[in-house]
Amino acid sequence: MSREGGSHGLDHTRDPCPWVALSDFGGAFCMGAIGGTVWHGIKGFRNSPYSERMIGSITAVKARSPVLGGNFGVWGGMFSTFDCAVKGVRKKEDPWNAIIAGFFTGGALAVRGGPRAIRNGAIGCAILLAVIEGVGIGFQRMMAESTRLEMPPPPPQQTSSGSEGRLAPA
Amino acid sequence: MGVWDVFTGKKTTQTASPSNPEATLRDPAGGSIQPTFDNVSTEDVSSFMNTPGAFDPAALHPLAGLNQDTLDYLTLDDSALSDLPGGRSILPSRGWSDDLCYGTGVTYLTALSIGGTWGLVEGLNRLPPSAPPKLRLNSALNAITRRGPFLGNSAGVVAMMYNGINSIIGHYRGKHDSFNSVAAGGISGMIFKATRGVRPMMISGGIVASVAGSWAVTRKLLFE
Numbered sequence: 538m539s540r541e542g543g544s545h546g547l548d549h550t551r552d553p554c555p556w557v558a559l560s561d562f563g564g565a566f567c568m569g570a571i572g573g574t575v576w577h578g579i580k581g582f583r584n585s586p587y588s589e590r591m592i593g594s595i596t597a598v599k600a601r602s603p604v605l606g607g608n609f610g611v612w613g614g615m616f617s618t619f620d621c622a623v624k625g626v627r628k629k630e631d632p633w634n635a636i637i638a639g640f641f642t643g644g645a646l647a648v649r650g651g652p653r654a655i656r657n658g659a660i661g662c663a664i665l666l667a668v669i670e671g672v673g674i675g676f677q678r679m680m681a682e683s684t685r686l687e688m689p690p691p692p693p694q695q696t697s698s699g700s701e702g703r704l705a706p707a
Numbered sequence: 708m709g710v711w712d713v714f715t716g717k718k719t720t721q722t723a724s725p726s727n728p729e730a731t732l733r734d735p736a737g738g739s740i741q742p743t744f745d746n747v748s749t750e751d752v753s754s755f756m757n758t759p760g761a762f763d764p765a766a767l768h769p770l771a772g773l774n775q776d777t778l779d780y781l782t783l784d785d786s787a788l789s790d791l792p793g794g795r796s797i798l799p800s801r802g803w804s805d806d807l808c809y810g811t812g813v814t815y816l817t818a819l820s821i822g823g824t825w826g827l828v829e830g831l832n833r834l835p836p837s838a839p840p841k842l843r844l845n846s847a848l849n850a851i852t853r854r855g856p857f858l859g860n861s862a863g864v865v866a867m868m869y870n871g872i873n874s875i876i877g878h879y880r881g882k883h884d885s886f887n888s889v890a891a892g893g894i895s896g897m898i899f900k901a902t903r904g905v906r907p908m909m910i911s912g913g914i915v916a917s918v919a920g921s922w923a924v925t926r927k928l929l930f931e
Contacts, residue, residue, distance in 0.1 A: 563812030566863050595902060603860035610815060610863065700809070 554621040565613025570606030572619055577601040616642045632670040639666030737855045803874035807867065814866035822858030826851035861899075865915060868895035885923040892919025 574706025581597025581651035582590050627634065647654040672689050826836050830850030834843050873891035877883040896915030899905045 559812040559816075560808040561812075561817065563808035563810065566811050566815055567807060567867050569770075570864055570867055572912075599902065603864050604856075605816070606863060606867075607856055607860040610812070614812070 546575025554624065558617040558621060561617035564605045568613075572609075573602030573605030574598050577605070601662030605659030612642065612646065615645060617646075620627050632667075632674065635670050636663050636667050639663045687703050711714050747919035788888070803870070803878075805872060807870040810870045812862055815863035818862030823851045823855035825858075826854035829854065842904045865895055865899050868898060869915070869919060885920060888923035889916050889920040892916040 552560060577597045577600075578594045582594040584597075585593025588620075619641045620634055623634045623637045624630065640659045640663035640675055644655045644659035646662075647658030650658075740897045800809070827847050827850065830847030832842060833846050833850070836843075869891050872894050873887050876887045876891055880887065891917035892911045899913035899915070900911035
């Protein structure tokens with residue numbers, strides 16, 4: 538069974554570690570802001586009286602989606618920073634980095650709630666990231682099945698097997 | 708040892724290593740075999756290592772004459788390393804997604820810091836210096852949490868819209884220059900305040916367009 542090669546963790550489209558936190562922050566912010574626009578737009582639309590639905594939708598978007606964007610952005614930036622820190626400490630690239638970083642991120646975001654909230658948040662976030670990484674690895678294996686090479690048939694057996702390893706008599 | 712003598716420049720004379728020319732090897736069939744290696748007349752390694760052409764790499768392999776002239780496909784021309792329009796400057800960027808992510812992230816964090824500082828000053832000034840430090844700290848934290856993320860979120864949204872519109876305009880025009888930046892800044896400023904009325908829209912559009920224009924000019928002056 539062919540396994541994934543050593544290039545499992547090598548993603549050349551991302552920048553090296555200190556700067557990638559900025560990029561991840563911005564990307565997560567944009568995802569949160571645009572997703573929040575859709576979500577709160579629909580929610581504000583549906584929760585407004587009939588004659589004021591558009592205004593209600595726009596007001597909800599203006600009030601809520603930047604906040605959601607900021608929350609996503611902080612989560613993404615913190616996760617990326619912890620990921621870089623864990624990679625620097627462990628000096629390896631594998632899915633455990635993301636899971637450990639998720640553990641710390643979940644804990645850091647729940648700091649104001651006390652030790653129990655920190656523990657629960659950390660475990661929850663680590664499980665979420667374990668699921669994400671597992672699904673990612675599953676997809677990679679599925680995609681890689683289509684490019685698996687078959688081993689060529691072994692060469693035919695040699696007939697002269699006794700001519701090595703013996704000193705020629707004088 | 709011959710190699711180290713060559714490197715350190717010492718000249719030594721060594722006798723040939725003593726050996727036993729009487730040694731014979733026994734064939735499993737019982738006969739004896741004369742050794743064909745006559746190691747009495749061995750010379751020292753330095754006899755050939757010290758000759759001038761000893762380390763000629765061309766003698767190793769047909770392709771061993773490696774130099775810049777013959778292997779010009781391996782020399783990387785610096786100017787051809789990246790054809791992307793954003794690859795030339797000190798702040799490199801691979802395209803619209805890089806611009807969007809880095810621009811939004813940096814703008815958010817800058818605005819967060821500015822808002823946090825503003826909140827800190829405001830919170831500390833709200834109470835006289837004679838008040839107990841815990842109260843002042845609490846007031847400062849409240850103000851930071853109120854001002855910082857608000858400014859950060861707003862600036863991040865404006866930056867996101869600006870980068871998106873800038874990339875769209877650049878894509879449809881085919882080139883990236885300061886006109887795109889100013890137009891994108893104006894449009895995103897106007898959208899940001901669109902629900903307040905025409906006059907705030909124009910004011911906000913003007914402010915963001917001028918900020919975008921000055922950033923484009925600064926970038927061109929300093930970084931390219």
